[in-house]
Amino acid sequence: MSAKVIDGKRIAQEIKDEIRLETENLKGQGIVPGLAVVLVGGDPASAVYVGNKEKTCREMGFYSEVHRLPEETTEAELVQLVGSLNRSDSVHGILVQLPLPKHINEKLVIDAIAVHKDVDSFSPQNTGNLVIGDESLLPCTPAGIIELIKRTGMDISGKHAVVIGRSNIVGKPVAMLLLRENATVTICHSRTENMERIAAEADILVVAIGKPKAIDSRFIKPGAVVIDVGVNRLNNGKLAGDVDYDDCLDKASAITPVPGGVGPMTIAMLMKNTLKAAQLQAGV
Numbered sequence: 001m002s003a004k005v006i007d008g009k010r011i012a013q014e015i016k017d018e019i020r021l022e023t024e025n026l027k028g029q030g031i032v033p034g035l036a037v038v039l040v041g042g043d044p045a046s047a048v049y050v051g052n053k054e055k056t057c058r059e060m061g062f063y064s065e066v067h068r069l070p071e072e073t074t075e076a077e078l079v080q081l082v083g084s085l086n087r088s089d090s091v092h093g094i095l096v097q098l099p100l101p102k103h104i105n106e107k108l109v110i111d112a113i114a115v116h117k118d119v120d121s122f123s124p125q126n127t128g129n130l131v132i133g134d135e136s137l138l139p140c141t142p143a144g145i146i147e148l149i150k151r152t153g154m155d156i157s158g159k160h161a162v163v164i165g166r167s168n169i170v171g172k173p174v175a176m177l178l179l180r181e182n183a184t185v186t187i188c189h190s191r192t193e194n195m196e197r198i199a200a201e202a203d204i205l206v207v208a209i210g211k212p213k214a215i216d217s218r219f220i221k222p223g224a225v226v227i228d229v230g231v232n233r234l235n236n237g238k239l240a241g242d243v244d245y246d247d248c249l250d251k252a253s254a255i256t257p258v259p260g261g262v263g264p265m266t267i268a269m270l271m272k273n274t275l276k277a278a279q280l281q282a283g284v
C-alpha cells in the first residue's frame, strides 16, 4: 500500500493560523511580537529564506526588521549589530541567517545573541536546556519534525526512532526531542557500521545528511514513518531529499515529500518561537 504523504505545507499553515490568533490576543494587551533577521552577503538561497521570513512575519501581524549587510561586513560589526538588537525593546527574537561568509566565526556571532531572544535556539544555553529538559525556546526544524509526526496522528512514545545525521542544527536536537517524547533513540552517522540494518529497525526514521536520495527502501522497515530533512538542489535545478521518495513510498506507512514536508515547518516554528519569546519577555 502507498504511504500517507505528510503534508508539511498544510500543517505549517495550521500552526500559522493558531499563531495569528494568539498574536491578535497579545496585541490586545499592547504587545507586538518582533523579529529581527540579519543576512550577510548575497547567497541566493539565504536571500529567499530571509524574504520568506519577512513575509511570514507580516502575515502573522508581527513587527519585523531585516538587516541585509554586505559580504565584507566584519565580525566586530555583526556582533555590534546583534548587541544593539539585544537591547531593542521592539525586538523579541533575533536570527542570523546561516551560513555566514567564511571570514566570520558563526559560533562567536550566535553566542552574542541574548539567550531569551535566540529564536533559532542554537546557543549553548538553549541547547543545554533542551538536553536537561528545562523550559526554553526549541530549535525550529527539530521542533517542526515533532509537530509533523504528532499532527499526523502518530504516537512517538515507546517507538524506536533512528536519526541519521548528527549535526548540531538537526540530528542531535531532534534526537533529544524524540527522547523527550519517550522514544527509544539511536543516532547513526558517517562512521556507523551496518547502518542499513539499524535503520531498517526504525519505527520512525529521520534523515538529515544532505546527500540526495542516499536512503532507499532497503533502509526502511515496512510501515515506518519516514521524515526527510534534506533539501538538495540537483544539477537539473530540481530539489531532492536525502530519501529516495519513490523507492520508499510503498514500504513506509507515512513519508514527508521534498519540497513541502519538513521545510515549511521551519519558518512556522520560528514564528511560534518569536511569539513565545514575546510572551516570556512581557511576562504574560
Ligand SMILES: Nc1nc2c(c(=O)[nH]1)N[C@@H](CN(C=O)c1ccc(C(=O)N[C@@H](CCC(=O)O)C(=O)O)cc1)CN2
Binding pocket: 049, 095, 096, 097, 098, 099, 120, 140, 141, 231, 239, 258, 259, 260, 261, 262, 263, 264, 265, 266, 267
Ligand atoms: N539561522 C538559520 N539559518 C538557517 C536555517 C535556520 O533554521 N536558521 N535553516 C536553513 C535554511 N532555512 C531557514 O533559514 C530554510 C530552508 C528550507 C526551507 C524550505 O521551506 N524548504 C522548502 C523548499 C525550498 C526551495 O524550493 O528551495 C521545502 O523543503 O519545502 C525553509 C527554511 C539553513 N540556514
Ligand SMILES: [Mg+2]
Binding pocket: 008, 228, 229, 230, 256, 257, 258, 259, 260, 261, 262, 263, 264
Ligand atoms: Mg521537506
